[in-house]
Every structure is written in C-alpha cells, then in structure tokens.
Amino acid sequence: MNPKALTFDYFGTLVDVDRGGTAGMAEVLRRLSVETGESAFDVYLDWDIRNVRLYRGQAYARYRDVAQQALAACLDARWPGARKGHAIDALTDTFLAHLVEASPAHADAEPFLDWAAARYPLMPITNMDSDLWRRTRLTHYFEHVTTAEMAQAYKPSQAIFALALDRLALDAADVLHCSLASWADIDGAKPLGMAVAWINRGADTLGTWQPRPDFEFDTLSPVRDVLESLPFTATGEAI
Structure with a gap:
C-alpha cells in the first residue's frame, strides 16, 4: 500500500x-x-x-x-x-x-489532519447534503468533498465511492479510506479495492459476513504511524 x-x-x-x-x-x-x-x-x-x-x-x-x-x-x-x-x-x-x-472535532482529528494535509490530498465521503456539509467545523481542511447528494446515493453504495475516486482521478488501490462506520464504509469501499482503516472508537464488533478492514485502530493517530512507515511518499518519490 x-x-x-x-x-x-x-x-x-x-x-x-x-x-x-x-x-x-x-x-x-x-x-x-x-x-x-x-x-x-x-x-x-x-x-x-x-x-x-x-x-x-x-x-x-x-x-x-x-x-x-x-x-x-x-x-x-x-x-x-x-x-x-x-x-x-x-x-x-x-x-x-x-x-x-455543533458536532465538535474529536481530539485526535485536527492534529492528524494538520499532519496529513501537508502530505496528501484529503476528501470526505459523506452521507450528507452538500449545503449541510459546508456548515460543519472542519471544512477548511478539504478542497473537495463527495456527498450523497452529488452521487444521488448513500453509502454503502459503491456509486458514492466510485464518484469520489473519479473526482480524485485515482484508482481505488491508490486511496486509503478512514472510517468509523463499518457497515457504510468498509462494506462500500472494500469491494472497489480501496484500503480501509477502521477507526473503531466505540469498540464495536464486525458482523460475521462483513469484509475485514486493512487496519483497525481506536483513534486516527496510529494511521499516521502506518503512513510514516511506508518506504515512499504520497507522490511516489523515494524518501
């Protein structure tokens, strides 16, 4: 990856x-x-x-x-x-x-986004109307967003994930998706070939028949450790 x-x-x-x-x-x-x-x-x-x-x-x-x-x-x-x-x-x-x-950022979210924004394109994929998303607290981190309104479909439909990949102009294998909601995001992203980091904040359990994520953490912070351990940068240049 x-x-x-x-x-x-x-x-x-x-x-x-x-x-x-x-x-x-x-x-x-x-x-x-x-x-x-x-x-x-x-x-x-x-x-x-x-x-x-x-x-x-x-x-x-x-x-x-x-x-x-x-x-x-x-x-x-x-x-x-x-x-x-x-x-x-x-x-x-x-x-x-x-x-x-009034939904506040989780304590680990902004430190992670501060670090990641300098290294990767970042995009939310959200089951939300576009105008409502623009009223949220962390929009300044993101140049682009893919909403259910844009896709005319809700996660876990692959339509919304496919639209996000098209807007990023990237293949599924080139994107890491980070999500709390297993049924919406693991189930939607994995069949397209996206890697998924499950941010399991509530110590939930996956269903028997659900696909498994590539990573499971209780906060976003360990995702940074994974990305920093990679031998190449986000642009594919040797470190």
Whole structure:
C-alpha cells in the first residue's frame, strides 16, 4: 500500500456527531415542551436508527428530507400530538443546525489532519447534503468533498465511492479510506479495492459476513504511524 490520497467518513470519524445530534434533539424537545425521563441522547439514537433505515431502504432522497421524515416518525411514536402547532420543517432545521454545526472535532482529528494535509490530498465521503456539509467545523481542511447528494446515493453504495475516486482521478488501490462506520464504509469501499482503516472508537464488533478492514485502530493517530512507515511518499518519490 502506497496511498496517493486519503478519504474519510466525516460524521463520527472526524467529529463527534452524537454530541451535536443530542444537542439538536434536546432543543427540539425544549421547543415542543416535552417532559420525559428519557435522555435526549436516547431520543437522538432512535431518530438516527430510523434515519439510516429510511435512506438505506428507499430510492434516493435528500438527506434533509429523510431526516425530516425520521424526526416526524420518532416524535409521533413517542409523543403523539406533541408537535401539533409546530412546523416539522422548522423543527428539522433546528435539529440539523445543531447536528452539523455543533458536532465538535474529536481530539485526535485536527492534529492528524494538520499532519496529513501537508502530505496528501484529503476528501470526505459523506452521507450528507452538500449545503449541510459546508456548515460543519472542519471544512477548511478539504478542497473537495463527495456527498450523497452529488452521487444521488448513500453509502454503502459503491456509486458514492466510485464518484469520489473519479473526482480524485485515482484508482481505488491508490486511496486509503478512514472510517468509523463499518457497515457504510468498509462494506462500500472494500469491494472497489480501496484500503480501509477502521477507526473503531466505540469498540464495536464486525458482523460475521462483513469484509475485514486493512487496519483497525481506536483513534486516527496510529494511521499516521502506518503512513510514516511506508518506504515512499504520497507522490511516489523515494524518501
């Protein structure tokens, strides 16, 4: 392996999307005056599961529209009638604003990106609308991004990974993909021939039938060690 570019899952791998999503759900519940013994995180997790099931189980629709459908279903299942008098599109805007803008970088993300940006082209491959991604915190590290909106497909579809490779003008074997989400990124990238570093922040377990990543770490930091141990630079020049 001698990668000429690095690609990333963005939400979860580089930023703590659970924190942003939890803050967004807490604000939605506040606006609805919902009193509950459940944590905002648990409600956010319910939304997240519904959201992923929806975009994986139907023809492509914008992330914002899928998120809105999942939010309405989540709220109606838990608190029927609670959103009466509240526009669901406004609630969705509130929720997504927190999810994309208030998700902080993981502690290891910026040090790694500072190092990598001087050596490799970097590109996120994200299941997100393009305008929402542009509102996130780490966009200044990336000249280019490949979104589900651009590909009209969500990970693990190979369509989004193939588009990213086309935009990088590189073969799959020349790219190392770093990701937290095994089902979306290992399952999508490996069949194309991309090397994958699984950033397993939550000590998750792979399914029996899933392909295995080339590397598994609990943070991004060891990826730097792997890349620094290679005998060639990203441009293929001898060190």
